[in-house]
Amino acid sequence: GESVGLHLPTLSVQEGDNSIINCAYSNSASDYFIWYKQESGKGPQFIIDIRSNMDKRQGQRVTVLLNKTVKHLSLQIAATQPGDSAVYFCAENNGSGGYQKVTFGTGTKLQVIP
Amino acid sequence: NAGVTQTPKFQVLKTGQSMTLQCAQDMNHEYMSWYRQDPGMGLRLIHYSVGAGITDQGEVPNGYNVSRSTTEDFPLRLLSAAPSQTSVYFCASSAPPGRGAYEQYFGPGTRLTVT
Numbered sequence: 001g002e003s004v005g006l007h008l009p010t011l012s013v014q015e016g017d018n019s020i021i022n023c024a025y026s027n028s029a030s031d032y033f034i035w036y037k038q039e040s041g042k043g044p045q046f047i048i049d050i051r052s053n054m055d056k057r058q059g060q061r062v063t064v065l066l067n068k069t070v071k072h073l074s075l076q077i078a079a080t081q082p083g084d085s086a087v088y089f090c091a092e093n094n095g096s097g098g099y100q101k102v103t104f105g106t107g108t109k110l111q112v113i114p
Numbered sequence: 115n116a117g118v119t120q121t122p123k124f125q126v127l128k129t130g131q132s133m134t135l136q137c138a139q140d141m142n143h144e145y146m147s148w149y150r151q152d153p154g155m156g157l158r159l160i161h162y163s164v165g166a167g168i169t170d171q172g173e174v175p176n177g178y179n180v181s182r183s184t185t186e187d188f189p190l191r192l193l194s195a196a197p198s199q200t201s202v203y204f205c206a207s208s209a210p211p212g213r214g215a216y217e218q219y220f221g222p223g224t225r226l227t228v229t
Contacts, residue, residue, distance in 0.1 A: 043220030
């Protein structure tokens with residue numbers, strides 16, 4: 001079946017450096033891709049999304065890149081801070097049938113080294 | 115705004131017991147969903163609702179029932195708990211497409227253990 005997965009389960013980054021979290025997807029029919037951040041003991045928190053007809057979108061300190069040719073999604077975090085330590089999930093949205101069914105990947109743990 | 119609230123935060127059940135996980139949102143969102151999260155895994159969709167009186171199955175619906183009598187509340191019922199249902203359960207809500215549907219708001223979760 002279709003799936004969303006991540007290349008790296010754990011990423012350690014020095015404070016102040018940039019972080020790049022990668023994600024591979026397989027459902028070419030997905031119309032949106034979303035990144036969530038989940039801190040320990042909390043529910044996921046929306047970070048940023050990107051439509052399938054875009055290749056780049058920027059937010060506050062974050063940039064999402066979408067490469068449909070190789071079905072690859074990445075989240076870039078600029079000037080990584082200790083508060084960025086969390087598990088990051090990519091997710092894809094299949095909008096068929098009117099309801100937005102979101103399929104989550106397994107997550108990447110980001111560790112920020114002070 | 116309290117956002118999405120879930121009760122209880124923790125629950126231990128014996129195999130065969132039933133219980134209801136409560137979820138409420140005060141953002142007037144039409145869409146609500148239940149997910150389960152197992153260790154080292156992402157979230158899997160159990161059931162969802164696109165409005166009061168309308169529910170449908172997600173990826174892993176077996177063993178769970180839902181109802182949506184009001185916009186605010188979306189309870190999840192475990193009919194006969196099994197150890198395989200040990201997990202963390204998250205409720206989420208969002209606005210319909212075109213109004214930020216992809217920005218789902220999640221509750222803090224209910225950690226359920228079935229012995």
